[in-house]
Amino acid sequence: MGRPAEKQSERRQDVAQAALRVIAREGLERASMRAIAAELGATLGVLTHYFPNKDALLRLILETVGAEIREAFDSVPLRRPADLHALIGEILPVDGPRRNLWKIWLSFAVAAADSPALAREHAREYGELTVRMAAALTRLAPQLRANLQVQAEAETLICLMDGVGLHGALMPERMPPSRQRAILKAHIDALARKETASHA
Amino acid sequence: MGRPAEKQSERRQDVAQAALRVIAREGLERASMRAIAAELGATLGVLTHYFPNKDALLRLILETVGAEIREAFDSVPLRRPADLHALIGEILPVDGPRRNLWKIWLSFAVAAADSPALAREHAREYGELTVRMAAALTRLAPQLRANLQVQAEAETLICLMDGVGLHGALMPERMPPSRQRAILKAHIDALARKETASHA
DNA sequence: CAAATTAAATAACATCTGTTGTGCTTTTTT
């Protein structure tokens, strides 16, 4: 009863999936209504029937991508600090599908800068990711550095992932999967290193 | 004599600056030829006279932004590790102009994913940044961690900056300047901490 | 089975896009 509870009549998702394929293949700016309809093997009528306008369609796509990222996050059980390696391996753009997901995600991030509606949705998704990351670090806290600031480290980790993901998705030659993993492994290992009590 | 040495007849730069203002204000996708011409207080004739097509104009803009970022990089003398704080303060999206620069930069990063011409220019700029960062760390090496891998740490630092910059530029409420600086300060301080000899 | 709702195709719209061509004015060159 909390949320609007719009009915998601399957076909809406078909449209969203077709749109995702177009965006992944040709970019967000070339994902026109007609291109999406063609990808679906249908006509504009379908799109206009299920969505009041293009913005509504784009919002559903953003939500869909956000859900996929959240699922990837939740699919990894976090018991030991080393499990964070599996988590980042599940999320980073290490293969075609994941590169596409990142590409789309970043497209929306940029587009959201000029669209309040998208920006709201986008900020919400990031909020959920941060909460998840902070929860993960809290759960692992006993096995991490003693004086670790969970909230701050969660944000840092997300920023580092976004930076590596940005390079990995948009410049794969310069930032191949091996280097993506190496960078985040080094950072995570530093979190798990209990000996040093920092400078203070 | 190394580079093509195209003459940059001032007016070309005027066009580029007008385009930059439009992109900063309304986003890359809404930066049409006509919008740029209007911003310049002229007509389409000016643009078509100085540029063979829109792509050439966009490439000049990307190059201009890259030059600004490089200048910011070079404006900070790096003698002590703490100077890195000043460097990141000079580059990160901590105020309006710099947020705009990042927004434009990220727009091009995403657009480059579907435009080979832009991608080449973009990769070149990133190459130069990485070289600069690696050179900076090499210069500071004697005052940093003993077993520090310069190239790897330079890439990590750039990724972290890009991640923080992405959040700072596109979601300023969630990533204000203070937090941007805090995140990078923590990372840089860890590089400068000489005591710990790591795990090996 | 009839009526009503849903699904989808088709066509038309006004607007915006990058590009091209033409002509006028100013500046530079010879």
Add this chain to the structure above:
DNA sequence: AAAAAAGCACAACAGATGTTATTTAATTTG
């Protein structure tokens, strides 16, 4: 001063875009 070139405005183009009817077919409801 004559000739040439550069700078730029203006108009027109073909095509794409989101949106809005209008119609026809399929499905559900009574």
